Amino acid sequence: MSILLEEHLNSIVIPANLRINDQINQYRKHCAANGCHRPYHHFAFGQSPFSPPPKIIQALQDHANKHDYLPTAGLPELREVIALYYKKKFGLDCTARQIVISPGSKEMLSMLLAVLQGSIIIPSPSWVSYLPQAKILKKEVISLKLSPEDNYKLTPSNLKHGIEHTHTNQRILILNNPNNPTGAVYFEDELKALAEVCKKYNVIVISDEIYARTSFNFDEYRSMATIYPEKTIVTGGLSKDRSCGGYRLGVGVFPQKSENLVDDILKIAGSTYSCVAAPIQYAGLVAYSMDEDIESYMDDCANIHSLVGQKTADLLSEIPGVKATAPRGAFYSFVDFNEYRDNFLQLGFKTCSDFCEHLIAVEHTALLPGESLLLLEDEFAVRVSYVDYDGNKLLETWKKDQPSNSQTEDEFFTQNCPLIEEGIKNINRYIDQIKNMKKPEHI
Ligand SMILES: Cc1ncc(COP(=O)(O)O)c(C=O)c1O
Structure with missing residues (x-):
């Protein structure tokens, strides 16, 4: 008898960033082994290129x-230290009781979506994993299309529009700041304007701030939890700013008086992973x-x-017809190729x-396609991760x-970034030749 599986998972695919990363790593290995020395240029994977700070490794x-096994919420002294960190660095008024740690912030995000009631509002373009997480949990999702005129930032009127399409009394907004994939960072007045709408319409904000400490101007950075403390949950961790993605340490910072919410998170955490690795x-x-060294590393x-x-x-x-966002945090630019839509359609690209x-086939250059960023599949816009360089060498040279x-x-x-510079030249050449290209055989 065949193994029966839950049907709602059929619409979920392996995240494209992981798939393309595997593909490029394989190509890099096999092509070189087979005598092809043309390099691959990898803009499709968002991992910090640096080694973690030596003191963390030690x-x-x-x-x-x-x-x-340690307590499910985390070591008490770790929760203490994290609360102090968020207080000093982000101005959040919080204590250790409001901190829960998890194996990566991804897990915290997923648990939050599981325990919070209501429709989930996800601005698009968005990070690859919010939608699949919501689908796994069978939650209603409202996707809000952001506009280049607003620098792909959520505006109050756009948010109101999304709220009108929800069918629940409580809504959950996922706000990612700094943003993956656009690199946008919200200013204080923009957050205040969004908070007004959230208050009025009972919106809980999950503020995904995993890139907060990569903001290019951290002195100006404001966490949504300082503006809308009563209903904002901040998620963060060590993956991006301290380059410890594989260590798997994430953090949830909960509002004061949200003991019930924390209790429910701990029910899931305790029943699924027990605790983060000791x-x-x-x-x-x-x-x-x-620590001063770690702060100056960041x-x-x-x-x-x-x-x-x-x-x-x-x-x-500079590539004619191509529009790239100018990032202010994280390590991504969102790049729009829709000017060439007709050419793509003529080439048979659906x-x-x-x-x-x-x-990838023609120019050995990998981008993350818009479908995985919550765009329609025939929108020709992508995420570019600009981290394809030797991080340790760069950091040494920089210092x-x-x-x-x-x-x-x-x-x-x-x-220091020859693969990035060459990769962009490859894209430029591709676009330049697009009108004369022949339909690829496999299409
Ligand atoms: C926007 C965003 N949120 C959350 C995560 C999850 O990070 P982690 O689970 O490593 O803490 C990532 C990782 O790529 C991300 O880009």
Whole structure:
């Protein structure tokens, strides 16, 4: 007898970023082994290119002998340190009781969607995983299309429009700031305007701030929880700013007086993963200790992202008809190729993935197609992750000789990010030749 599976999972696919990352890693290995020395240019995967700060690595090594199960919410002293971190660095009024840790913020996001009642409002373009998470939980999703005129930021009127389409008394808004895939960062007045709408229409905000500490101007950064503290849950962790994606330490910062919500999260956490791995919880104590070296590591990395992001967006925008967002945080630019829509359709590309597959085949250059960003499949817009470089080498060079003007910045980029610069040239050549291209055989 065949194995019967839940049908609602049929509409979910393996995340395209993971699939394309595997594909490019395989190609890089096999092509070189078979004598093809044309490099691959990988813009499809969003992982910090740096090694974690040495003190965090050391702390993890030092605590490899910690093997007991720990409390589900996290080590009390870790929750203490994290609360202090959010208080000092983000101005959040919180105590350890409002902190719960999880194996990555992805898990925290998924648990939040599971326990909170109501329709889920997801602005699009969006990060790859919100929609599949909601689908797994069979939740109603309202997707809100953001506009380039608003720099792809959610506006109060757009939010109101989304709320009108919900069928529940309570709604959940997922606000990702800084944003993956656009690199946008919300200003304080923009958050205040959104908070007004949220108050009026009973909207709970899940503020995904996993990239907060990568903001290019962190002094200006405001967390939604400082503006709408009563109903904002912040998610964060070590993955992006401290380059510890594989360590799997995420954080949820809950509102005051939300004990019932925290209790429900702990019911799921305790019943599914028990606790975050003990050694990483001890390493987390160091990661959140406001250690000067770790803080300046994060500042350096954010400054490098800022420089590389600006150059990447500038070069992409120089391609005729192509529009790239200028990022202010994270390590992504959202790039619109819709000007070439008719050419793509003539080539037989029905989806943005068709175009991206062809670009890999012809130009060895990988982009993340819009379908995985909650766009319609025939919208030709993609995410570019500009982290395809040797992070450790860059960080070392940066520390020794920080570029101080536009000429040295250009030199820094050209010398240290050849795969990015070449990859953009490849895209430019592809677009230049698109009118003369023949329909690919497999289409
Ligand atoms: C916007 C966004 N949110 C959440 C996550 C999840 O991060 P983690 O589970 O590693 O904390 C990611 C990772 O790519 C992300 O880009």
